[in-house]
Amino acid sequence: MITKDILKNKEYNFLNINKHLGKNVILLGLSGSYAYGTNNENSDIDIRGITLNRKSDLIGMTSFEQYVDDNTDTCIYGFNKMINLLLNCNPNTIELLGLNEENYLYLNDIGRELINNKKMFLSKRAVHSFYGYASSQLRRLQNALARDSYPKEEKEKHIFNSVKNALYDFSKRYENFEEGSLKVYIDNSEIYLDANLRHYPLRDYKNIWAEMNNIVRDYDKIGKRNKKKDDNHLNKHAMHLIRLFMMAIDILEKEEISTYRAKEKELLLDIRNGKFQKEDGNFNEDFYVLLNDFEERLSYAAKHTNLKEEPDIDRVEEFVMSVNERVVKDEI
Template sequence: MIDNRKLFLSKRAVNSFGGYATQQLRRLENAIARDKLPQSRKEEHILNSMKGAIRGFEGRYTKFDKGSVILFTDDSKREDLDREIFANVHLDHYPVREFNSMVNELTNIITAYEKLGHRNHKKDDNHLNKHAMHLIRLYLICLDILENEDIVTYREKEHDFLMSIRNGEFQKEDGTYRQEFFDMVTDYEKKLEYARKNISLPDNPNMKLVQEFVMSVNRRSLDG
């Protein structure tokens, strides 16, 4: 698997790694600002995460070639919300089981955000700093995939830097994060977008070669 890892690499890493990192960022922002941001702003964070999830649907679900799913926020009629997320959905002849799975993924994002409001405040700092470190680590791994076409999970060069994030280097006394941290995240996002447009990786993995590799592994396993 390690020797053949490049078989599995493609630009889809931007959506899988980068999209997941963006989702973690929105959750982090929501967690540290849950008592400071208005409800309408928090709803925008959830919307951004859901849009990221939809971008990640490519390659896993049937394409919306006969319709579309559009998410947006608008004024809410609910007493507990100023604004809320709405959806315009137009799909023809779409597999119901896939549609159900997509809806579950989107509703799970909402559930995850709502759970943040019930966390143990005594554990917040440790959780958030670990979360912030993991966010930056995801960006670093994704950039290596796109720029160097390699998967580097053990970040030896950045170890001290990542641990400084985990130890609260970028966290302020009130539990929020210094602007320097968010500027760094923005810089990584720009690097990912540039790399996606200027790399030689294919848009999708060559599934024929992947399947041939899987068959060769199975054959060798059966042959002992």
């Protein structure tokens, strides 16, 4: 079991040394397999966290978004950036608000305040964000299993769906990006793009184009198969695919963020350990029946959820102003 004592190890000294961290950190928690309850002896320790923006970031000339330490697989988000990610129900960050209590390695009063108010971030945006991530995981599986044998028409459909999900995300992340400004569609088994952008920031366009380029590039990669290594990755992708559906359904049906999958732990570990994989590397029928069941459940939950279309922006804004005002007044 990973405990708070891990932060005393010298490789985590950056937490006390870096000027953006230290007393500004409000939350640190386990991420990845340890957070989901699906860890094994080979699992890495991933830590995610949140640190307050400093006074100079808020009313001065500095800025801060996140700190990454590759040596310890640690990523700590600036408070303001994290809020925007949470508003979009980003699966990789919203899960930080639903950890088991023992998986929080550090939590101060403001961190606790954030967790106690987590429901203000929940909305139907979760349908697109989680389904987008799940679709990406599924297409990774499909692409890896039959990359060389896919007909062009089938491959184009997969790329198209990935780009389409990305376009929805762009409309949320880029302030001046209006949905429909870029239209992607398939014509005669080829993907086409219509662009209608005027007076648009060049750097934002560069980022959008780079993300779409990465999607196409990833699908065009063809490499030799290392069966043992690839099977481990495939089973891990399959497990996370099902886990994403589980979390999304909880959010939509119960308005709860349940990161640790206690009830489904055995099933998820069975998937990770290859019990649904056939000798040839493909997945058996039981896995696809399971997948279809979760897709139908998510579709039903999306149609019948009591969540609103958008998160409680006014409540979130009040909370953010309250926290940042305390920073500016040196009350923290």
